[in-house]
Amino acid sequence: MSDGLKIRLDRTLCDGFGICAKHAPQYFSLDDWGYASLIGxxxxxxxxxxxxxxxxxxxxxxxxxxxxxxxxxxATAPQHGTEQMPPEPEPKGEDNEAISGFVR
Ligand code: SF4
Known part of the structure; x- marks a missing residue:
């Protein structure tokens, strides 16, 4: 379940067009040169x-x-990497020899 979104402003990219502050003035403020800062x-x-x-x-x-x-x-987000993975099957028979022969 989402409760909105999360954004970031990269001020090194901002070119001072001021469009963001026009659309969402409660989230973006402009400095004297028109470059944006994120509010909050x-x-x-x-x-x-x-x-x-x-x-x-x-x-x-x-x-x-x-x-x-x-x-x-x-809220709990799905966790990755915590699931129990079944063990890797052992290669058997000739495969095993082929692998160890390759490693040597
Ligand atoms: S002022 Fe806002 S819309 Fe304009 S370049 Fe900067 S971040 Fe983008």
Whole structure:
């Protein structure tokens, strides 16, 4: 279950077009030269998703980066690498000899 999204702003890419601040002024502020800063930590609640996604998609230099869905604290995301994997089957018979012959 998603609770909005998470974004990041790469200020080294920003070219100061100001489009983001027009679409989502509560998330992007512009400095005196028109370069954007992210307001907050990049967490965007579901109700602001459309405005922020529009800013993200309209940024001419792709300085706004989608970091994934934001999940509320305590929600468990699927964990990778913790599943129990069955042991690798041992190669048997001639295969075994062929492998050890190859290694030597
Ligand atoms: S739309 Fe992109 S280039 Fe323009 S101010 Fe925002 S981040 Fe910078």
């Amino acid at each position: 930590d990049g967490t965007v609640p579901e109700e602001d998703r459309d405005a922020v996604m529009r800013a993200l998609l309209d940024c001419p230099v792709h300085a706004i980066i989608y970091m994934g869905e934001h999940r509320p604290a305590g």
